[in-house]
Amino acid sequence: MAEIVLDKVSKKYPDGALAVSEVDITIADGEFIILVGPSGCGKSTTLNMVAGLEDISSGELRIDGKRVNEKAPKDRDIAMVFQSYALYPHMSVRENMAFPLRLAKVDDKTVRAKVEEAAKILDLTAHLDRKPANLSGGQRQRVAMGRAIVRNPKAFLMDEPLSNLDAKLRGQMRTSVSKIQKQLGTTTLYVTHDQTEAMTLGDRVVVLRGGYVQQIGSPQFLYDNPANLFVAGFIGSPSMNFVPATLENNELRSALGTTPLTDRVRQLVEKASAPRDVIVGVRPEHFEDAALVEAGQKAGGTTFTAHIDVLESMGSEKFAHFTVEGEAATAQELAELAADSGSADVPGAESQIVARLSAESTAAENAGLEVWYDADKIKLFDPSNGKNLTYED
């Protein structure tokens, strides 16, 4: 158990490519931190630098206040779970889990006891004498976890540990990873691409983009108060909808109609000295079928007519997909997000709006619908630098 501090840690490759740039993170003892971002954002490189598998080009990494930049992985007392599990195929499950203890020259009796204890926590007791080749994906993943927990390391590093499992198993393992971490109280640094894992697992989330930290905060804070377009678009599923808009006389004009700014939004916008052209962001759940909004509430938002292209009924809610007139919002951040999610390859996907409606909505495909959205919940972004103009500390 330990506090891990990344102090302006950077990684520069010999060919000049900058993978990670001046990352500052302080991970408190026992904290569960998630590193999230699109592929190539430097999250795995950051993890490997903490592990000692990659050299730190500049900056300092401290574990429990001691500089460990120059220490070999084995001297850092950190355990790692790999995406591919990296189990030793020639050893049984028991030997795999005992391997770190044997290297540490722990006596046989203790090794036995610790392995059995870990096997019990992970429900692997029945499989201790089998070889990894004879295990299912979920079991292999648990063995990899077991190998990490047997020696009570100062910290766990996990590199997309659940990404090789199928959806159902991933859900189950997500819960058990969270439970084990709480039970052991070990400082954990967890890398993932999956934003459900990012939202549900961590105490705090670090969003990375192109080697730069975009924002650090609790999952809910990041969701409610994204620092910029990138975080806003990355956190949340389905993601936030973006439409270009203009600010004039405290009114916001966009393809979603004309909305007077609420007092709260106006104050924030004034403080941020917003430009005239902005991008407005609306979360899917802040839309509603206008027919279902009470009269008193309706005044706090704007209504417009949408032509529903696709309607997905989930039972408890309905997702309405529609396109709005005019140009799609364009910004460097949005292009990157689209490239990462693959939606850049789908024609017309960029101007597509997703709205979450109540299950009672009478919306139908290929028909018009009056859609209302909450004017107080909108976010405004500066298209030139992606900054959130409605950011609240």
Add this chain to the structure above:
Amino acid sequence: MAMGTVTTGRKSRWGLVDIIVLVFALVPVLWVVSLSFKTKATLTDGNFIPQEWTWQNYADIFQTSEFVLSLVNSIGIAIISTVIAVVLGTMAAYAIARLDFPGKQVLVGLSLLIAMFPQVSLVTPLFNIERNLGLFDTWPGLILPYITFALPLSIYTLSAFFREIPWELEKAAKMDGATPAQAFRKVIAPLAAPGVFTTAILVFIFCWNDFLFAISLTSTTASRTVPAALSFFTGSSQFEDPTGQVSAAAVVITIPIIVFVLFFQRRIVAGLTSGAVKG
């Protein structure tokens, strides 16, 4: 039932092909075995199965010191060459598979070049070089060219095996507290073992079977290996036919190879690395 007939038809077709290949490959070998058991009188009778069985040919070759000495030479030279080529090859292949170093492509290209070089064109220069250096007709005089030509073979085979061992296993071992040497000894080496044994067999067979260097770079029983010694077999007089003894010697030198393959075959277990990583 159409399925059944198709399967049977296919099976018998494949069976026929197998039998043709087996006969083609084995008849000459069995013919030599048969010759080695024939008496001098029946050598040329053309029967596949000897009319009179005799161990005389085997007894004869082991009584001549020439054969026994060349057998010792063969075993010694082949084993030493194999060990050196495999040890050097393992290190080179590991570096090629794992590390990025300047000149890696050149090294790979050079070893390919050596493997493709016609050996016969080197015989005369080697003969002169070795005579000047005093290596002619010595064990090192054969071991050196054998290693030269066995190394590309062993580097190629082994680097293919090393490439199949997931990189992450080594990282995992490091994270688990292993020094680089421990990671290699406890994780990489056991997984590479099948590749090392396969390579050892191939290299051994190459050294054991070589005739070209053996006949050109030796002159006495001090270093003459069996394939070369066989060509020097003569009867006790010019009227005597040594065919029986040559056959017996050929059978004897085939045995170590069969033993070698059978011994290591059990260790060449395909798919040993399955289960290490997903996929």
